[in-house]
Amino acid sequence: MPLEAKNLSFRYERGLPLVLENIDFKIEAGEVLALFAPSGYGKTTLAKLLAGYLRPCSGEILLNGAPLPEKGVCPVQLISQHPEKAINPRWRLKKVLEESGELREDMLSAFGIEKAWLERFPRELSGGELQRFCVARALLSGAEYLICDEISTMLDVITQAQIWSVVLSEARKRNMGIIAVTHNMHLARRIAHRVFDLEKREYI
């Protein structure tokens, strides 16, 4: 099941300049692709387009040759840079996980989540711990592709390594595709099979 971006262009409003222009790439199931671009290039916008949060002005995103479904659970899930914004502050974390699927206790350890955290509120956990919940939530939904938008930029290197080891091992287990948006070349080389430079439009 390949995921393709075909000739994607995007602008926020009519009359404004294009944020993204004619982006093309393709990723296969089980592959890890790193998207590398300088600041201000529209990486977050691209990530949102790929996960269906925004609709492109022209071009299309095809999963297995068909456009992403409008309704129902999206097979492409986005994990954002700011976990604290992506989690409802009034929910206990157990509910956060249950939002996307049935929670089985044996899965917790694979996600690096301590059982005691489930009864807490988001403000009682650190960013790294919350990010694990965002990862777990995306995985529990049964996604086929994960878009990771700078998911470890705000975290320390040990937590970064912990989170990526969870993401990568689950991806291998489920033959998922990962698109990792990052500005860190060392990280991109370490986790990805291929690195695509959005600015130069070439694989490195």
Added chain:
Amino acid sequence: MKKLNRRAKTLLLCLCLGLLLLLVYISGLLIPEEAYAPDFMAARLSPSLRHPFGTDTLGRDLFWRTVKGLSVSLTVGIAASCISAVAALFIGIAAAVGSKRVDGLISWIIDLVMGVPHTVLIILISFVMGRGLKGLLVGIACTHWCSLARLIRSEVMQLRAKDYVAVSRRLGKSGGWILVNHLLPHLLPQFIVGLILMFPHAILHEAAVSFLGFGLPPEQPAIGIILSESMKYLSAGLWWPAVFPGLTLVLIVFLIDKLGDNLRRVLDPYSAQE
């Protein structure tokens, strides 16, 4: 004594106020009419132990009349603000979730209602509905929902733009599910505080409209009526019929207002860090 923190204070205030209001309400229901029946032998008595608030020109005990009056005011206030607040919740959500046209229509109605001074509008509605308790209730309920509805509308709009709502949508959750699970828990505190802060408004308006003679019938003991009667005798040196009932009204309104304010701060999720 240990200094109380805000949570403990608010809880204490809640309890005291709840008890006080309940006491006023129940005693208002239980007072026999004889307690404030006219007694011409005891007319125009200044405050004393037997008559803590004194008596009026007809010799009615003002303390019991005030309590009875407050109990009526509270009934009107609570009923009217509950109706008003629930209406505000639905209207606010409808405006935020609905199409541009629905939003425009609701905003237009809000502007219209807020454009006319409350008191005038209450009097008009109350007249149309046939005055009395019913007229007053409908009048107050119809005029007090606007600001809360606006607040809820903007709150819902902000919440809908949150990342976690967008995530929820991509996890296949329906609009209704998001409303109940994501939005309502955030709105509930706003709603409760809005409701509580509406009480004093409603009570004051009830008193004001009755004072002007457009509300409750003159034979009913109500704060507005007592105050309006007392005006006539103020120049004759009868100060107590105006002062004590007036002060009681102010006190109750102040306490409820304070409670609402404290509650708002406690319900804020960031208030844990204080």
Added chain:
Amino acid sequence: MIQKNETLLEIHDLSVSFRMYDATLEQKELQVISNLHLRVRPGEVVAVAGSSGSGKSLLASAILGILPSNASVSGHLHYKGRELNSQLQKELRASKIALVPQSVNFLDPLMRIGPQADGHKKPYPTEKRREIFASLGLDERVEKLYPFQLSGGMARRVLVSTALISEAELIVADEPTPGMSLSQALHALKMFRALADEGKAVILITHDIDLAFGFADRVAVFYAGTTVETAPAEDFCTGPEALRHPYSKALWRALPQNGFEPIEGFQPYAGSLPQGCLFAPRCPMATDKCRCEKPPVQDIRGGEVRCFYAT
């Protein structure tokens, strides 16, 4: 006291705690920074590295005196030998100490970028600002924009520029680089280095430690609200064998270019800190002694470390 004179900022035994409600009506104190020591000299870039939530940003707030009202501070802060109390902080905040805040939310959303970066200085240092903007890769048209029109990386560069424009002696930069491209981040760090070479001092709080090592003189490693090691930056470039504390070594090994190996476990929470060494529950070489006793600060090979078994 020659030592004192040449120290710009001296932090001795600093603790910061917050008053919080627990589940009931009671309030409790949560200690988030404990017994922290740090010394910054003029001409120096001190990088502060460590885990997320270890109190690094709070340190910045404590230095500037902008902690929220429910925080309480104990210990000593000295600025040029003077006790850094809230009055002095207020005075210095305006002129001598600059903060590069962590979040883009620190920008005034209703103010154009140009005047915002200038601060309250008059006459406006327009020329200097343009120079700094240009060197950070910010177009001249950026000064006409409002904060919401900036991308994350651009906003960060604007935040960095504010500190460069101000003529502060001490710059506290709280995560200045995320969202920037590598060359921009390197450039920003180079500018901090240049400021230090002019005799100013920079405290650089950062996760991008691999970048920071190249520009810093010393690195302070934070864990669970205290410094576990303060070492010359070269030691971090050399590798784990030059480092003293097991946490610093773990940090080095977790870098994507150095193995990307995570260690198990999580940083303990303020409020349920272990009795002994804070790192003991995750430390491969912890003994019973580590679990019961807090290790004191020791000077080893030109660095300070809190570990019984540091070599």
